[in-house]
Amino acid sequence: MNLRIRKVRFRELESLGEASDADMNVRERRLDLRLKGWWGSLLLIALIGLMAINEYLFYDYLRSNHWKVDGSTINVWLGASVVQLVTLAGVVVRYLFHPKGKGSISDS
DSSP, X not given: OOOOOOOOOHHHHHXXXXXXXXXXXXXXXXXXXXXXXXXXXXXXXXXXXXXXXXXXXXXXXXXXXXXXXXXXXXXXXXXHHHHHHHHHHHHHHHHHTOOTTSSOGGGO
């Protein structure tokens, strides 16, 4: 077994450290994108499910009242649905795509 020991310059070690930092940043970014994709898909399915449940409840309410419902009731119901969806979508977008510099992975 022939072991060769060579002297390593400090600059070579420094460049190795920079390369590993860059690799770590790439790995963190890939993980971040994968998690965002997973959460985004899950929350999209949840929002679609929420709307489906909301629409079913509205249909059931209309059917139980023999399709005779005041117009203001429909306006309030639909308005509340839109507000709920926009708020949830805003929270999800803000969580998944927060601006750089505010708790992003690259800052830690």
